[in-house]
Amino acid sequence: MPTDDELADALIAARDGDERGFAVLWRALHPAVLRYLRVLAGNAAEDVASETWLQAARDLDRFTGSPVAFRAWLFHIARHRGIDELRRAGRRLEDAAETVDVGAAVPDAAAEVIEGTETAWALSRVAALPVDQAEAVMLRVVAGLDVAATARVLGKGRGAVRIATMRGLRRLAADPQVRGRAEQILRHEATEGV
Amino acid sequence: MRLRDALRAIRDRRSGRLDLDRADPALNHLLDAVRAPASPTELSGEQAMVAALAAERRRAAAATRPDIPAVPARRSTRRLVVTVVAAVAVLSVSGTAVAARTGNLPTGVQQGAHRLFSGLGVPAPTPSRAPTRTPSSAPAPSPTPRATSPRTPVPLGPAQAGWCAAWQTADAGGHPMNGRDRRDLIAAAGGEENIERYCARQGVTTSPADPTGTTHPGNAPKTKKSKKPRPTHTGGKK
16 A cells, blocks of 8 residues: 555646556555445446546646545545446445345346455445445445545535444444354364464 | 344444454454455556556546547547456457357457457357448458467457557657557557558547647637547546
């Protein structure tokens, strides 16, 4: 992960249309954007992520701020693009979380686009949350935004963000699949003698 | 009250990791997984995407400069998005591969899939679904669905779309294309003179006479300066 200084330099370079600047930004932030959009927009995530980045590239001269602010700005764009995509597909935001199911029930190969099967599985559990909780968890935990930035991206109050995050995490902790997976792994590690 | 405690804990440690993280091994495992380091798949297509972003930034910068007429970027952007995404999708999604093998893709995509993967048994589009072309301007599509491709196999990945985008940029007088990609593109197209046709099949128009190009700012009609090509949502909700 590049330092804030490196990201700040990359931002300046990218604003001038420099490929190396975009490479640093993309490598640092694209995985989180893609994962967030996988929860929000399901199988359209790659498409929406590309649109997000292209819009960010277009509007970069309008952005002035720190790398931390850029991260929030990028996720703000990603969210609007994701909602646009849902609308195009005739769905509402409230339905978003139901769109990703990478479990055995959907033998769709798109799920395999994410190579880390553990990550794909984990995202599918987050996506099973009510959408406000899923978004809050993704923005806080994966995007690494603070409460204030998450609140701005979601257009909600800070209190609502805190509550949604906490409820989401609590619900995940109680999810039978999450508990089962952890037990399985612990047992496996025990037999391996790790 | 557990709820109030948890709330306070999150509030107190808003800059650090979330408090519930470490409390529960099961949740801990899940959160580690969602923020695991990027997989190679997630970072695939970097070169093409980064080239597209830099090109988009330069195009937008040119469009907002008052002395240069605005360039309608929307269409080319759309095309780029579609191309990059289609390349990734065609190459990585085996569901698409199945569709390709059974010949169920739209004609253009099927043609592309056939060209890339004919060795794997991906058929050409059926003639009835092929677009009508004048015989003089295009070669006849391969009539045998399972014929092995006479051409050397093209490397996998969204690289082809990236090459075409870079070639197009260079051709319009922009950023020059890097030598290796150029060589690969020429090899993939089967000669420099075939690049335009090759890229057209990839969905990237490479016509140097593109009226949206920035090479002849003096001839282009004056349009409103600083006019954004499309509304954006960065300012708030729609």
